[in-house]
Amino acid sequence: MNYNTKSRREVLALFEGGDVTLTTDEITKRLDGVPVSTLYRRLAALCDEGLLLRFRADDGSYVYRAAHKGGCDCAFHLKCRECGCVEHMECEHGKELLDHIGAHHGFSLDNAKTVLYGRCAACSRKAAK
Amino acid sequence: MNYNTKSRREVLALFEGGDVTLTTDEITKRLDGVPVSTLYRRLAALCDEGLLLRFRADDGSYVYRAAHKGGCDCAFHLKCRECGCVEHMECEHGKELLDHIGAHHGFSLDNAKTVLYGRCAACSRKAAK
């Protein structure tokens, strides 16, 4: 399974080199000519393989992100609701909270699925003007 | 605007008394007979008024929750991906992290929109068996 086909290569190429986060809409536009059914099937397969992660966007559509090899080490991901950027929060405070949530609240967090929403520093500055 | 109509009263009644979280599907079933278009319009209006909060569920549909008067004081909400329960995490650790995120990462969190996903204590125990 998982033949090395053209569409597979094209989809993966979009996510190369960095913390790319793409909506289904962006993917279909960049891969103009590829039928959506193929895209959905390929994206789903890549998620199954663990190469991509899939989230629900606020508008109900999907958003995909490349899974970091070996798993992302970040405690949390901070997504700006204005510019859409995603910050990876890799600091001790965050990791402590993860431990605390597990130890004191009995809750094991799925941090591949967890995104904190808010407004990033840049957009806060813009809004303050 | 916002007349005190039958459907408005019925929708609000569902959210009375506690931390209720309802999917659109549950709402339409409990209010059998009310057309979905009315429900969607009323739910949207109640969100605009600030009485309800609206989130995307994993299946792409909406989930509604009563907005606490004066805003929910919890640092975070922990949602179990198995049983669907939502825990309000009101502890100093969480609040410290909120402050830290603001102070050190320049990120102002919108905690009405932020939900941490994982597995609650009860479901973890069940899974361990």
Next chain:
DNA sequence: TTGCGTGCAAAGGTTTTGCATGGCA
């Protein structure tokens, strides 16, 4: 050759909208 992948079109589920009518204030 075998079996997954592709393309097209049709179906599925949830949410939104148009329009005429009904009901609150």
Next chain:
DNA sequence: TGCCATGCAAAACCTTTGCACGCAA
């Protein structure tokens, strides 16, 4: 009475699926 709310049906939207054909291994 004026204006918002309601009901019904149709549309919009994103995603999934069926089926015959194509292509990688």
